Amino acid sequence: MARIIGGIASTHVPAIGKAIAEKKHNDPYWRPFFKGFDYVHYWLAREKPDVAVIFYNDHGLNFFLDKLPTFAVGAASEYRNEDEGWGIPVARSVPGDPDLSWHLINALVADEFDITMCQDMLIDHAVTIPMTLMWPGERWPVKIVPISINTVQHPLPSLARCLRLGCSVGRALETYARDLRVLVVATGGLSHQLDGKRAGFINKDFDQLCLDKIVNDPEALTRYSTHDWVELAGAQGVEFLNWMAMRGALTGRVTQVHRNYHIPISNTAAATIVLENASTAARHAA
Ligand code: DHB
Numbered sequence: 001m002a003r004i005i006g007g008i009a010s011t012h013v014p015a016i017g018k019a020i021a022e023k024k025h026n027d028p029y030w031r032p033f034f035k036g037f038d039y040v041h042y043w044l045a046r047e048k049p050d051v052a053v054i055f056y057n058d059h060g061l062n063f064f065l066d067k068l069p070t071f072a073v074g075a076a077s078e079y080r081n082e083d084e085g086w087g088i089p090v091a092r093s094v095p096g097d098p099d100l101s102w103h104l105i106n107a108l109v110a111d112e113f114d115i116t117m118c119q120d121m122l123i124d125h126a127v128t129i130p131m132t133l134m135w136p137g138e139r140w141p142v143k144i145v146p147i148s149i150n151t152v153q154h155p156l157p158s159l160a161r162c163l164r165l166g167c168s169v170g171r172a173l174e175t176y177a178r179d180l181r182v183l184v185v186a187t188g189g190l191s192h193q194l195d196g197k198r199a200g201f202i203n204k205d206f207d208q209l210c211l212d213k214i215v216n217d218p219e220a221l222t223r224y225s226t227h228d229w230v231e232l233a234g235a236q237g238v239e240f241l242n243w244m245a246m247r248g249a250l251t252g253r254v255t256q257v258h259r260n261y262h263i264p265i266s267n268t269a270a271a272t273i274v275l276e277n278a279s280t281a282a283r284h285a286a
């Protein structure tokens, strides 16, 4: 049976890709951010996931404003990246797990989520930057199932809807017959706004509230509307929808084992968390 070992959430700012390419890990600007991944590396080396289900938002590489699904699930055997114009290296391709993808797609549709199924899907910096941060080595040791959530073109799905999407994915993972160790990933956030009068907006207090609530009380966050969220977290702070879905997919008792928060990275309040799912936490306590 598949087992959900835990969740990782990470910011996906493209400038991180440039800093990695230029080996700036120890520069004063970057060090507090990259140091936040030391524990992530230790945890991943210990937990050895086989597959990562990644909730993220596409920024115009695969979907554009002409056609933008609310929820889209990748069902490809390989996912390619392309130049998005950020001046960062094009990332290597990532292997997919089509059998798991179709299992999740079947379960989501049975749960009345009208998702878009993508047998061909480019992945943008929102997947490749967190992958590079989590596994900085020569190869990526997991297969992925990318699940894209629209955080770009309003109306966006609600926080509650994204939490439920994650719950549906979590339930489906638990009924998957293959013996896989599954990591659930969310990318994006926390507060940031890239354009308009409030460009550069960051809200540290609200970010702290989100970081606290996402662990033990994600339901509490569902009382905010999308428009509240834009006001409180900035226009692109709505990427937190991906975090809600990740949290929903964690089925057991959840423990936060790592948190790093650093402002700013580019225009963004950068945050990294590692959450363990009950059975993993219990095993290490034993
Ligand atoms: C930045 C943040 C993002 O989430 C993104 O997708 C692109 C850029 C930034 O802060 O520069």
Ligand code: FE
Binding pocket: 012, 059, 126, 188, 189, 236, 239
């Ligand atoms: Fe983004």
